[in-house]
Every structure is written in structure tokens, then in C-alpha cells.
Amino acid sequence: MNNLLELRKIYHYYGKARALEEINLTIEDRALDAVIGPNGAGKSTLLRVISGLEEPDRGKIEFLGERIDGLKAHKIAKKGIAHCPERRRLFYDMSVMENLEMGACVLKDRKKFHELLDFVFEVFPRLKERKKQRAGTLSGGEQQMLAIGRAIMANPKLLLLDEPSLGLAPKIKDKIFDAVNKIKKEGTTTLLVEQDAVLAMEVGETIHLLEEGTIEMRGTKEQLEKEPRIKKVYLGI
Amino acid sequence: MGTILEVKNLTKKFGGLTAVNDVSFEIHRGEFLGLIGPNGAGKTTLFNLIFGSEKPSSGTVRFDGRDITGMKPYEIVNLGIARTFQLVRSFRFLTLLDNISVSCLSPRGKKVAKQYGIDESASSILAAVGLVDKASLPPVILPHGDLRKLQIGKALGTNPQLLLLDEPFSGLSHEEQEGITDLIIRLHDDGVTVFMTGHVLRELMNLVPRVIAMHQGKYITEGSPQEVANNKIVLEAYLGKGSEQLA
């Protein structure tokens, strides 16, 4: 069993508010897992705890067999986890190229830089066209592409995508998710967090349903569709 | 029965973004009403517009027949609307008793509280929310669920007719949620009109008899929780396009 990432009994609080409660999660190498759930369920918190932006209050996180909970975020990034945050958070005053270069700053092997750059432009041809354009002037969809591209430039072993479809038109959403599929085919393990359950279930192999900080159920798309639980989790009844 | 709150064509624009788009609905006196909608639906902005924290770009809000559009929050509180906030806030360096006393000292709260004495009134409110044994302690010692109860207590100090509850359940354990639910039910039984919103719909949808749904700033539909949860647009808003098979 090749467990790339393992979370065991993870708890996290924001002050006194509980955000994550007894999370147990394993992600296999080369998998594309999705975490779905309503707003406030803790999806973003889950990614932030993995990438080190938040330190979990309790529990263990192991990446490639090594404990990473409690490590600072930049150290975790160096170990091979790239976090593409909610709402993109690009360097809006820098160009597309500069953003991608920034993403590559953790690269140990500089020779890989061009290889990765070619891959990013292959997956997102639009970014190649707009190499010199200021990131702040790109459209929403292009910004999301750049955010993902920047994460790829770090040559991650694990890619964390936080709500990539947020605020995007359906056509663009499809483009983004095509790209996610391509990335998966290249061999990068991906953990995707999405509010749009339908879309997430199209791409995800294993779906985890998160509700109020705990994982209510997990399974494949077919398994989840059989259960009426998703609607209950999102809409309460 | 009568209408206690009437929202008409309420719109709020922030630059290019329309957070609330031509929303109209009514709340009847003594009702128990829920407001749902995914992130960005405009729920908190709507609350802010009703409460006076934001001024609408257009549209009106009428409370008890009176136009309150654009009034300041403290004026609106003194007319009879109180609210709690999504992020718990408290007066950190005051005792729990004083936290409640502050609202009892508002012009509206004072009218009632003065009869029994400010401290006594604050005390009985603390008892009503189940915190009276910690009256002389500061809020920092309270767990999250109790902080939410304290907020509700603070709202009660102003003797409200309409209570706006913003996400009363988020971040709470199931027991804590039940505690809040009991409290809210008791308040409603006492005659307070309750209008609540949230993302944690487990409790909310089983609590309120009527729900309004919003999405991307627009009013979508209203009805019983069952009706609304099965509404196609609502399902798509929450789960994504093509989510009927999940219903």
C-alpha cells in the first residue's frame, strides 16, 4: 500500500470554534481524491492543516512516512506538497511568467524548470499566450489556471486544490477539471476540495463527504450516488 | 398576525458586485423563519442591510409598518430588532453580568430593566440562557457554545421583537447545538420573532417551519424546508449542475 498522505485523529479549532473533529484520511500515491461538503464544513481548514498554514491541535499527519504536523508551511512545501489556495491568491502585480517562476522557487533540481514550464503551457495554452501579462488583468478562469500552474511549478508530489471552480462559469469549470485530469495522468497525486459536488464526483476517484468537521462518508461516485446522504449533508434534510 | 418585517426590492452593490439583488419578502409577527443559501448568496449582507450595518443601494425595509431603510444600527436596535453575529463577540474585559447589562442600559432595554434594577434584569437574562452561575466571570472562560448563548443574552437585553440570528450553530458540537436550539425554541415560544440563517443546516432545517432560499444575491424561493430542499435551483446552487440524481 502506497500511502502518500495519512491523517490520523486530526482535530483543529479556531479559537473555541471546532473546525475539524477526528479526521482520519489516507491518500494513495497517484490518486485523485475529492473532499466535498457544504460551506463551513471545514474543507479549506483541512487543506490548510495539511500544508502547514494551520497547525492541528491534535493528531498526526504523515507524508511519505514522515510526520509533518507542526512543521512550518515553507518546510512542508519543500517536502513536496503544493497548496493552491482558495480564491487563487496570485501575485497580482507580477506577470504570468513571474508567478510561475515564484512557484518554482522550491525546486531543488533547476533543470526540471523548463520541463515543468512546458507541461504547464501544454495543459493551459492560454497562459503561454499571456506570458507577459500582469496576473491581476487575467480573467477569473485564467487566474485559476495560473494558480494551478504555479503550484505545478513546484513539482509537487501532492497537489492540494482548494475550490478551483469557485466563481467560474460552467465552461471554464470544465476546462479546469480537464486540466486536473491531465495533471493526474502525469502522476501527480491530487487532493481536491470542492463545494460543487457534481463536478468533484466527475473527476474524483474516492470522494470524502465532510460535514461540520467530520467525514460523514467516503466512497466512489457510484457508492455516493446510491446514498441520499449528500443532499442531507448539504441541505439538512 | 401581521407583518413585522417587510423587505422590498432590496439591492446592495459593492462596486461591480451585486451582493443582494432585488430581494423581497415578508416576515410575520411571531414567525420562525430560516434563510439559506450557499457561500456568496448574500445572506450576511441581507442581515446587515436589515440591521443597518450597511446602507442599501435601493429598496426599502419596513419594520412594524415603519420605514427603517438606512437607519443606524443603534436606532434600529432601539426600535426592537436585535442580532447575533457569526463571529462571536463579547466585551472581553467585562463580567458576564456586565456584558448583559450593557444592552439593558440601551434606551429600549432600560425601559424594562429599570423596573427591577439593571443588575437584576441582567441576572435574570443570564439565568434564561443558563449562564447565571458564571455571572461574575469574564467571557474568556466560556466554551464556544456558551459564548453563543451569551450573545443571545446580550440581544435579549434590548427587549427585541425580532431577533436576527447569524449562524448560531457554526463551530459547535452537537450537544452545544441542541442547547442553542432549546434556547431559541423557548424564546420563540415567548413571542419573539426569529429569523435565522446558517450554513449548518442540520439543525436549522429541522427547526423552522418556513425557509427562504437565496443564491448569488437573488431570492430563489420560499416554502417549507422539504419544498425548498427539493427545489431544482436550490439543489443546483448547493451541489452543482445536474444534481437531481442526488435528490
Place this chain on the structure above:
Amino acid sequence: MPNKTQRFREKVLGFPNYFKHWIRDFKGGLTILSILGLLSFPLVTTNSYFLGLFILAMIYSIFAASWDLLAGFTGKVSFGHAIFLGISGYITAELLKYYNFHWLSALFFGVLASVLIGLGLGYMTLRLKGPYLALGTLVIGIICQKVFALNPLKPILHGDEGISGLPALSSSTVVIYYVVLIFMIITFIVLIRITKLNIGTLFKSIRDDEIGSEAAGINITKYKIIAFMISGSFAGLAGGLFTMFNRSISPLIFQPLYSFYAIIMAALGGLATISGSALGAFLFVFLTAIFVDFAEISLLIFSIILIIIIRFTSGGVLKPALERLKDLWDILLGR
């Protein structure tokens, strides 16, 4: 249910008992001792240098306490409290020298002017918070200093020479001492009482959470301005007394340094305590007096001491000192 008359009667009849308990209680006893100490100090010495030090400390404590009400209790941290000192001082000086007012009336009008300045300043800074409020008040203070020193305005504002040669309050320093002491006692009684009343709770609620206070139905604009006016009136009192004690005033009274004095003294003694300001003021004056002879090194040492005190007694010196003294008090009373 006890009605108003009954409760009032209870309070009045219960006062002697209350007073007895208050003295036996540590804080009351300490307060009485301090007042007695101050009252009897001139009996120990009539040296005008030492009396002058105490007078200065008492005036500063009024100033610092007024600042503490605004900053410690209402959360409005002003870096321009010297404005009140100056405006009140100038009015007092003007009326004393050029219009031959009795010192009490001159002082009264100085305080009145401060109340109005408090109203204006409160209104102007309504939307300012934290660093912006600090900066705004600091700037207004500096502007006052510059404006009052302007040559073209000399006929009205007396330029950078200011007003000097004011008539002394009394030929005896001891009399001045007791006058200032009485004002100090009145100030502290009033300010401490205010913090214990309902309005004190409202001030604190504004400090802790303005939005929450508004949501509780409080008109925060009204109370912020009231806080400024009360604080300003006592700062103005300090300003008038200061001017009369020095028998002169110049634009230098507006300088940021004096505003910083209020902050340092209140912080030294303990924010949001009011009584701490007295302790802080006396401590500050004594430290300055001790080091005044030791050339430039003194400033360095002095600053280091201040930093150490503020760093290690995060609540000011008052509370830790009170803890120690309280234990001593209990021992003395045989508990």
C-alpha cells in the same frame, strides 16, 4: 420590589457602615493613608523645592487620570492630550493677566474651553481608530504648537514667548499645595465614581467591542464624545493649574512630549485603573528629579528603567504593588 426612595434611604443609612468596611478593606485603607500622607506632607517640610515636586506630581496625576479615562476605559488612545493642557492654560493665563479675573474664575473658563475642545476633538476623531487616532491627535497637537507660535498671530496668541508674569495664586507654596491637593482629590473621586457608574460600563463596552456595543443599542457616538468632554475637562483643569503654578505659558505646552507624559504616567501606574495614574505620576516625577543632576546618562538610565517597568509589569506598577501591600495590610490587621 424596592422602589427608588427605599433604595436611596438604604444607601444613606448604610453609609457609615459602608465607610467602616471600606477602610478596613485594603483599597479604602490605602486610599485614606495616601490622602492623609499627602495632607500632612507640608507639615514635614516647607521647602518649596520638595513641595513643588509634589505639586507637579499632583497636577500630572490629574492629567494622566483624565487620559486614562479616555484611553483605558473608552479605548480612545489620544496622543494629543496636551491640547487640553494648552488651550485651558492659555485661556486661564489670558484671563488672569489681561483681564484680572480671580484665579478660580480664570480656571473655570479654562476648563469650560477644554470641554468644548473635547466636544470638537471627539467629533473630529469619531471614525478614527488605533494608530489613526493616535496620529490624528498627535498632528493636531503639533499644529496647535505651531499656530500659537506664529508671529503674525502674536497680538492674539502671543507668539513663541507666550504669556508670562502671571500673578501667583498665593505667596505661600503651602497654600498652593493644598489648593492643588483639593483639586486632585475631587478629580479622583469624580473619575473613579464615573467608572463605577453605568456610564463607566458603557465606556468599557465601547473599548472592548464598538460594533457589539452598537448592536446592544448604545449610541456610541454620543458616549465617545461625552468621554472626550469629561477627559478634556480634567485635562484642562490640570492645564490651568499647571499654568498658574509655573506663572507662565508658551506654545511649548502643546508639544508631543507633554502628551507622552500622560501616556507614560498612566501606563506606569496601570491602564484602566484611574488611581494608577497618581502612582505613575509620582513615580515619574520622582525619577526625573533624581536623575536631573546626572547629565545625559540620566536620560538613558531613566528610559531603561521606564522600559523595564513597562515591559515586566504589563498592567502597570499599581497592581503588583497593591498585591504586595495587601498582604502586608492583612498582616497588620492580624488576619
